Amino acid sequence: ALGANRSCIRELFEYGRQRAAVVGAENVFDYSLGNPSIPSPPEVNETIRQILEDTDSLTLHGYTTAVGDLATRKAIADDLNARYGTDILPGELFIGCGAAPELCAVLKAVTTPGSKVLALAPYFPEYKPFAESAGAVFEVVPPDVPSFQIPFDALETLLTKDVNAIIVNSPNNPAGTVYTVDTLKKLSALLTEKSAEFGHPIYIIADEPYRELCYDGITAPFIPTIYQNTVVCYSYSKSLSLPGERIGYIYVPRQAENGEDLYLAVAGAARAAGHVCAPSLWQKVIARCTHLRPDLCAYDKNRRALYDGLVAAGYEVAKPDGAFYLFVKAPGGDANAFSEFAKTKDVLLVPGDGFGCPGWFRLCYCVSYDQIIRSLPVFAQMIQEYK
């Protein structure tokens, strides 16, 4: 059963590799996978070199504390405190192997078998298997099309007594939405009211791999400063372009309800899944690199070129404030059919059905600018032919 449901994104990506072997990589317009296309800041590799020189091999490659090196947790806490005016302690941080296993641990910690986890559509498709493997029931709040903001009426209807958590992903994959402080305050007020009514906390699980990827001067609010029952799952996969290295952290505020027990539960859930002691070298790199931020110029240039080009060709596109995805309304209304049609032109786009938003498709613009420019005439031709 576990093998039966394959990731549609991964399948498209594999298909693209096969096509590239046949027609040449430059002739496949692959917009399937969110693999960063800007290099890590040069300080990252420079730090690795320094660490290799100044750290003895046993320390470098040995196990760290299960929850992560104290020096790493302290560096992260200091950075967050300087940025957000918080007073986070190293003991509230757990160093994880990226947002995916962090989400699994947190979902396990905040739910009991059969309790519910909500996600706001469009949502990252892996949430469903993550929540279900924790034994929870996964429910989706339908999308507010085309704003992709939070549909509060629909959310309120789904907020029943058995809901333990809601996953909030801002900046959002796939729509690029960044929730404003006002929106998050409204969410906080609703969750506070419902938690009081039900007699138990409803946690926000803030899934934040894209926190640093915002454009046009926008910044993503740090949700724990707005709603105290927030657990953050952060990842350096996108912010420092390190998706293959598997490094990030979980922040469990001590001020959250049952905060200290919750931290222990998160660590215990990670342990039960065999997920302790994130890669030692990468913990040491992060300890020295928490101040680094991505240079977003290339993504921003891609975002503008693709958005403007698609709108000019007649597509309806959600204007993204963050992340590196564009969410586009499928001509004809059936995103699966349009994706299949696009494959015949060697254009790979991901139907929105898996994100809980049929009728739309996702493009990852973390690709070369050249790919975007060369694909625009193909997109223009596709919408004309499809009519």
Ligand code: PLP
């Ligand atoms: N959450 C979202 C919204 C994502 O888009 C991704 C990866 O693309 C993840 C979590 C998993 O990220 P990581 O590489 O940190 O496991």
